[in-house]
Amino acid sequence: MQMLVSRQESDVGPVQDFISGAVVTGQQTTQSHASIDCLPSLEVAQFDFVIQGVVSSITTSSTPQADILQQGNTQFLARKRVYLNGETILTQKSMVQVMPNQLVTGAHARPTPLPMLNSLADRIAYKAALARLPESNLIAGQKVINRLQPEIDAKIDANLADVNSLIHQQVWIRLKSWNVMPDYKATFSSQERLFWDYRLGTQPLAWATPTQETQPTLPSSSVFVPDVTVRLHESLFESVASRRQLGGKTVSLNELREATDRLLLLLAEEVPAELPGLPLAITFTFDTHQPLRAEARENQLLLYLRGTFQAGTLPKTETQEIRLQITGELTEQTFTIKTSDITVRELQADGTLATPGITQTAIAAQIRTNLQPIEIKRELRLHEQLKQTLAIRLSEVQSDKGWMNLQFTANQAAPGPVENRIPSPKPTLPEAPLITPQFPPN
Structure with missing residues (x-):
């Protein structure tokens, strides 16, 4: 700030x-x-x-x-x-x-x-x-x-x-149209930082209390203190899926790939080469119970998608659960998001998951082919004005105990010299004002 x-x-x-x-x-x-x-x-x-x-x-x-x-x-x-x-x-x-x-x-x-x-x-x-x-x-x-x-x-x-006006148009109107307007909004501040707390639902989360957060910190030269920290709870995925009424919706693997490509065009450093279309249309229908959930642990994000597959006019499969193991890697210029492992398992009548068979292995291989790594620029330039440039750079990504933490540092080029036509001494602030504003009587 x-x-x-x-x-x-x-x-x-x-x-x-x-x-x-x-x-x-x-x-x-x-x-x-x-x-x-x-x-x-x-x-x-x-x-x-x-x-x-x-x-x-x-x-x-x-x-x-x-x-x-x-x-x-x-x-x-x-x-x-x-x-x-x-x-x-x-x-x-x-x-x-x-x-x-x-x-x-x-x-x-x-x-x-x-x-x-x-x-x-x-x-x-x-x-x-x-x-x-x-x-x-x-x-x-x-x-x-x-x-x-x-x-x-x-x-x-x-x-x-x-x-x-910009926040209202670009954030709140869009969130309302997507039915993901936060139910809980709170802010607080310390001597050093500003905090925003947004939740879908009002259930409290296991996180530091405002009293702890507003205590002043004394960082030493050996302790890294990020300029901006974004904390996302794993329950956000399930809440958004519920708000967006994801259960029961049907999508094709080609549509999922097109959506990924659109995301790459907005964020990615480099868009992978276009893959050939699938010879047979394969669709996925999200289950009405827990269609999407996530787990954040040990510096990885586990995404679980539950639903049924259908290839062409063939019968639908039984309910399957797809687990995507997603990891991130920071390089000098980019942040690369990779799906390091994919497993597909059939949901049995007793609620347990069966060992992957030939069908599940083939589905996992097909999904893996269509999920390409996403490379995102680590640095985002915020504005250029008055001979100075402010950029925010992703410095660290952590994931554990249900929370994903994104840490950013701000960098600014030295401002240009200020022209002073009449030299004047550097101001020394008064300890007590001699004159204060005069307001007319009520």
């Missing part, structure tokens, strides 16, 4: 204002850095967008009596709270704190009929400007708050509204 959000910006613009009877002109530069700050919460995941920086200005305030030259450096710290309820992203109004520091660098009074008095008039104007510095700081700080607060709110709210 830090890599996705973190960025530095520099904006230069003119100053044109009218303050306390003076016409103010000049130039100002706003330098800012954005990041996020995760907040511990067991109720709903939340974090703050943190924007900190400095507004540097060189101005001239002109009145009928004198021109006052000033240089200002106003440090600011803005925080905008974001809530993640598992379905939409919600925000609060930003809060901006500032620490203004205005300096009077010169004063030029209007010329008098007596030239010898001009220098004295300049000194009087200079001292008068110094006396008004507290008021100048107050005005400068409030000006920064009035400008930055709506800008920050508008920019972040617009971006998150686009994200909400």
Whole structure:
């Protein structure tokens, strides 16, 4: 998240204002850095967008009596709270704190009929400007708050509204149309991480409690901590099969192969050569009881498909159970998914599985021929913007005790240099604000 959000910006613009009877002109530069700050919460995941920086200005305030030259450096710290309820992203109004520091660098009074008095008039104007510095700081700080607060709110709210719309269209509408909308949605956060918990059904799963997960961790150099972890429970397969009403549906082996090819076109590094079609149409009808289930154990995934086969116009077989032993292998560039073993066994009347016979062995051989390894790129590029690239890379795949764990690391190229037309010191954040937002009474 830090890599996705973190960025530095520099904006230069003119100053044109009218303050306390003076016409103010000049130039100002706003330098800012954005990041996020995760907040511990067991109720709903939340974090703050943190924007900190400095507004540097060189101005001239002109009145009928004198021109006052000033240089200002106003440090600011803005925080905008974001809530993640598992379905939409919600925000609060930003809060901006500032620490203004205005300096009077010169004063030029209007010329008098007596030239010898001009220098004295300049000194009087200079001292008068110094006396008004507290008021100048107050005005400068409030000006920064009035400008930055709506800008920050508008920019972040617009971006998150686009994200909400994209998630709604690409995720929730599709899941609802597929009848696999989660029944349970929960989020929580620690000082370091954000957590999402989605379930088909509300049955609790044997997993770490939120209290354990939200405790801060202190990773050492010898302990690998992934940037993103995705945990999938083996019951997901059976739940999806039930929601999609897989029981009783009939598919052909050719259709299964075409579906695999479509998946390869979307995800695979390389699509295998096209295989010849089967000489005889073979169909598989899923059983109404446990048509699909899975077991995740010892770094492998076991898929069980239960149903009957039919070749052409020949009679259907008895109920068979297909066991696919699926393993994964990480190479430098790809993640390869292989079906390392296939067994087909007939379900007997007493519920036990018979030893594979000639028919079952032939079916297993035919399925093995049609299941090709799938090679998926390990690295997915998320976005390219502002001379920086963020990519997420699959670093480890684990499978055991009913859970499949996918671990990812994020990588980002160094951002390009930020152009600063007016040099300004690196901002030091105020420990306590001198000026806070002013809200009208209710």
